[in-house]
Amino acid sequence: MTFTETKLKGCFVLEPDVFKDKRGSFFESYNKQVFDEGIGAEINFVQDNQSFSTKGVIRAIHYQIGEHAQAKLVRVLQGEVLDVVVDLRKDSITFGQHIAIELSDSNKKQVFIPRGFGHGFVTLSDSAEFFYKCDNYYNKSSEGGIIYNDPTLNIDWRIEPDKIKASERDLNLPILSEARL
Template identity: 65%
Template structure:
């Protein structure tokens, strides 16, 4: 597995070794020892989540706060998404900056989003099955979010806004300036 740290310290792109032949392919998608060495810290995942969405569905930008903050390892099992991580760590030199990556069933890339980041994704294929591991359990009282089109973040979703499908809950998320603090 190849680990590449992004411009946002602690965020990593993972590229597995895919062994393919006429029968199909095999890959190791997660190995705790390899993962810990690759990102330079131990993470213990406690919850797996999966969603299925249609083209244009935008989920995010979400995060958990305080003791319920979550690190996530995300990937796409079917289809293709534009995945976004936003640095919300108050003392980080990259606070308010984001990283984007195309994740797909074809490229098999994964994205590690550490605690202190908001996360979201946009489905750019007809449908997508999205899968992620979390190192902390979901806690409703600790959920936070930032509106997808916050002008301070200026995220390039590369999709016409009129074609976005967004939940009512996500449509009314606050700006970065007014969002809950992560710690």
């Protein structure tokens, strides 16, 4: 597996070694020892989540704060998404900056998102099955979010605004400057 650190310190793109033959393909999607060594930290994942979305669905910029903050390892099992990670660490030189990367069942890339970051994605294919591991349990009172079209973040979601499908909750999230961090 190849680990490439992004411009957001601590955030990595992972690309597995895929073995193909006439029967199909095989790859190791997660190995704790290889993973911890690759990111240079020990992470203990405790919860797996999975979602299904249709084309144009945006799952806004979500995060957990305080003692319930979560690191995540995300990937796509079926389909294609544009995955977005936003640095929300106030003391970081990349605070408020983001990366966007295509994750798909064909490229098999994954993204490791450390604690202190926001995360969202939009489905680019007709549908997508999205999977992620978390190193802390979900806690409703610690959740936070930023609206997907925040003008200071200026994220290019690569989808026409009239094609976007978002939940009522996500449409009412604050902008970065008013978010609870």
